[in-house]
Amino acid sequence: MHDFTDNVVLITGSARGIGYAIAEHFAGAKATVIILDLNQDAVQKAVDQLKAGAEKVFGYVGNVTDSAGIEELFSRIVREHGKIDVLINNAGVTRDNLMIRMSEAEWQLVMDINLKGSFICTQKAFKHMMKARKGSIINMASVIGLMGNVGQANYAASKGGLIAFTKSCAKEFSKRNVRVNAVAPGFIETEMTASLSDEIRKEYASVIPLGRMGSTDDIAQVCMFLASSNSNYITGQTIAVDGGLTMH
Ligand SMILES: NC(=O)c1ccc[n+]([C@@H]2O[C@H](COP(=O)([O-])OP(=O)(O)OC[C@H]3O[C@@H](n4cnc5c(N)ncnc54)[C@H](O)[C@@H]3O)[C@@H](O)[C@H]2O)c1
Structure with a gap:
C-alpha cells in the first residue's frame, strides 16, 4: 500500500457513504485526512470513528456550494495543516424525476452541489496547489454521466459535465504539476x-x-x-469502476 504520511487529503461529503470509505482508506495509509461535510454531528461522529484507528483525522463543517465559506475554510486548513495535496470532490446528491415532471428546483439543486460545488472546491484548492506545484484532484462522477438514465436527466448532466470539467482542468493545471482525474462508480453498495x-x-x-x-x-x-x-503520468482520465458495465 502507498504511504501517504506526508499528504493532506481533503474529501468533501465524507461523513458517510463512499466519501467515508475513502477517508478510512487514506487514514489507514497514514495520511492527514480532512473530513468535510454539512452537519456538525455527522462530521464529529465520522472523525471519532476514524480516530479509533488513526491519529491524523480532522473534521470541518462546510457546504461546497458556499464559495466564500469554502475559500475561508481551505485557507484555514492550509494554515492548520500546511497544505492540501489531494482534493476529492465527492459530495453529491440525486433528485430523481422523469423529465416531464422534473422541477427547475430539482434540476438546479443537483447542478449546484454536484457541478458548481466541484468547481468551487477545485478553484479554491488549486490556488494552494499551484503555489506548491503539486497536487491531485479527483472528481466523483458516475456511470450515469457516461450512459444517461431514465429519471436522472439532472444527475446525468451534472456528472457528464463533471467529466468534461475534469478534462479542462487537467489541461489548465498540467503546467503546475496538478493532475485532475475522475472516477465513475457503477452500482455501489451503500446505506x-x-x-x-x-x-x-x-x-x-x-x-x-x-x-x-x-x-x-x-x-x-x-x-x-x-x-x-503510482499514477504520475495519468491526468484528464475518467476511470469507470463499474464491474464492466460501461465497457465498449
Ligand atoms: N452510491 C452509488 O452507487 C454511487 C454511484 C455513482 C456515483 N456516486 C457518487 O459518489 C458520491 C458519494 O455518493 P454516496 O452514495 O456516498 O452518497 P451519500 O448521500 O451517502 O453521501 C454524500 C455525502 O455528501 C454530503 N453532502 C451533500 N451535499 C453537500 C454539500 N452541499 N456540501 C458538503 N457535503 C455535502 C452529504 O451530507 C453526505 O454525507 C456522490 O458524488 C455520488 O453522486 C455514488
Missing part, C-alpha cells in the same frame, strides 16, 4: 442501496459483467491510486 430488494439486486447484477454490485472499498482503492505517485 442508500442496502434497502434494495433481492429481486432488484439480482436484476442489477445480471447486467454487470462481473456479476455483482461494487463496494465502497472498490472506489476508495482507485482514489488512492489516482492520488498516489
Whole structure:
C-alpha cells in the first residue's frame, strides 16, 4: 500500500457513504485526512470513528456550494495543516424525476452541489496547489454521466459535465504539476442501496459483467491510486469502476 504520511487529503461529503470509505482508506495509509461535510454531528461522529484507528483525522463543517465559506475554510486548513495535496470532490446528491415532471428546483439543486460545488472546491484548492506545484484532484462522477438514465436527466448532466470539467482542468493545471482525474462508480453498495430488494439486486447484477454490485472499498482503492505517485503520468482520465458495465 502507498504511504501517504506526508499528504493532506481533503474529501468533501465524507461523513458517510463512499466519501467515508475513502477517508478510512487514506487514514489507514497514514495520511492527514480532512473530513468535510454539512452537519456538525455527522462530521464529529465520522472523525471519532476514524480516530479509533488513526491519529491524523480532522473534521470541518462546510457546504461546497458556499464559495466564500469554502475559500475561508481551505485557507484555514492550509494554515492548520500546511497544505492540501489531494482534493476529492465527492459530495453529491440525486433528485430523481422523469423529465416531464422534473422541477427547475430539482434540476438546479443537483447542478449546484454536484457541478458548481466541484468547481468551487477545485478553484479554491488549486490556488494552494499551484503555489506548491503539486497536487491531485479527483472528481466523483458516475456511470450515469457516461450512459444517461431514465429519471436522472439532472444527475446525468451534472456528472457528464463533471467529466468534461475534469478534462479542462487537467489541461489548465498540467503546467503546475496538478493532475485532475475522475472516477465513475457503477452500482455501489451503500446505506442508500442496502434497502434494495433481492429481486432488484439480482436484476442489477445480471447486467454487470462481473456479476455483482461494487463496494465502497472498490472506489476508495482507485482514489488512492489516482492520488498516489503510482499514477504520475495519468491526468484528464475518467476511470469507470463499474464491474464492466460501461465497457465498449
Ligand atoms: N452510491 C452509488 O452507487 C454511487 C454511484 C455513482 C456515483 N456516486 C457518487 O459518489 C458520491 C458519494 O455518493 P454516496 O452514495 O456516498 O452518497 P451519500 O448521500 O451517502 O453521501 C454524500 C455525502 O455528501 C454530503 N453532502 C451533500 N451535499 C453537500 C454539500 N452541499 N456540501 C458538503 N457535503 C455535502 C452529504 O451530507 C453526505 O454525507 C456522490 O458524488 C455520488 O453522486 C455514488
